[in-house]
Amino acid sequence: MGVSICFASGKGGVGKSTIVANLGIALARYKLKTVVVDGNLEGPSLGLIMGIKPNIASLHDVLSGEIGVESAMVKVDGLDVVVGELKVEGLLDINFELFERTIEDLEKKYEIVIVDCPPGLGRDAVVAISSCYEMVLVVTPEITSISEALKTIIIAKKLGTKIIGVIINKAGSKYDIPHERISDILELPILGVLPEDDEIKRALMEGKPVILLKPNSRFSREIEEVAAKLMERIYPYKPIS
Ligand SMILES: Nc1ncnc2c1ncn2[C@@H]1O[C@H](COP(=O)(O)OP(=O)(O)O)[C@@H](O)[C@H]1O
Numbered sequence: 001m002g003v004s005i006c007f008a009s010g011k012g013g014v015g016k017s018t019i020v021a022n023l024g025i026a027l028a029r030y031k032l033k034t035v036v037v038d039g040n041l042e043g044p045s046l047g048l049i050m051g052i053k054p055n056i057a058s059l060h061d062v063l064s065g066e067i068g069v070e071s072a073m074v075k076v077d078g079l080d081v082v083v084g085e086l087k088v089e090g091l092l093d094i095n096f097e098l099f100e101r102t103i104e105d106l107e108k109k110y111e112i113v114i115v116d117c118p119p120g121l122g123r124d125a126v127v128a129i130s131s132c133y134e135m136v137l138v139v140t141p142e143i144t145s146i147s148e149a150l151k152t153i154i155i156a157k158k159l160g161t162k163i164i165g166v167i168i169n170k171a172g173s174k175y176d177i178p179h180e181r182i183s184d185i186l187e188l189p190i191l192g193v194l195p196e197d198d199e200i201k202r203a204l205m206e207g208k209p210v211i212l213l214k215p216n217s218r219f220s221r222e223i224e225e226v227a228a229k230l231m232e233r234i235y236p237y238k239p240i241s
């Protein structure tokens with residue numbers, strides 16, 4: 001059985017999808033069977049960030065019972081990706097009960113299953129969080145992000161999903177809440193501190209994850225560090241390719 005980890009946040013726009021897209025590619029380089037799933041059913045964006053062409057089979061088709069999840073796989077640089085449907089009509093036939101079963105299916109076939117969560121505490125977020133064994137919290141070093149994150153922590157604890165740590169994204173301003181303070185407030189270890197980086201906007205425009213477009217950028221190197229940390233935790237024996 002593989003391990004499932006959801007990337008969640010209280011507030012939207014903190015960088016979950018950007019992190020999941022790039023981290024997925026970094027993890028797949030360890031020659032682990034890795035899949036990333038766009039669990040943000042109302043606002044999927046992994047396909048856009050990864051430059052995957054639209055109008056392909058999606059998680060929405062899986063959750064409406066039309067197809068099995070293996071028919072919704074796309075490969076990006078050695079990583080399997082399950083995208084979301086961009087058209088709003090895709091939301092009409094969703095059976096939320098299939099979400100957990102789909103993640104269970106993937107845990108049987110993959111060593112790492114990463115789920116990109118919607119923000120907030122709505123039904124879609126709760127289903128995504130409760131379907132995974134573990135969670136990584138993503139915040140920006142701002143009070144608005146931290147205060148919402150505290151709610152996500154409470155929900156994850158109630159749902160029995162283990163929170164393994166926090167990633168601080170868009171860091172580097174002199175007005176950042178000190179990172180150690182964030183760790184203290186959330187009572188979580190820091191898994192990574194990712195800088196605010198304009199290259200991410202360029203990567204989005206070009207439809208190519210920044211780890212492929214600019215592998216030597218600080219953001220890309222920090223993502224590799226996070227991947228190494230996660231690997232150490234879950235599969236300490238696997239060498240990088
Ligand atoms: N480290 C960063 N530096 C600069 N821009 C970033 C960074 N991380 C994310 N972004 C940008 O912030 C916006 C929100 O990121 P996204 O990954 O979609 O967040 P979420 O999935 O949490 O809603 C996007 O425009 C993205 O390109």
Ligand SMILES: [Mg+2]
Pocket residue numbers: 016017018040045116117
């Ligand atoms: Mg997102």
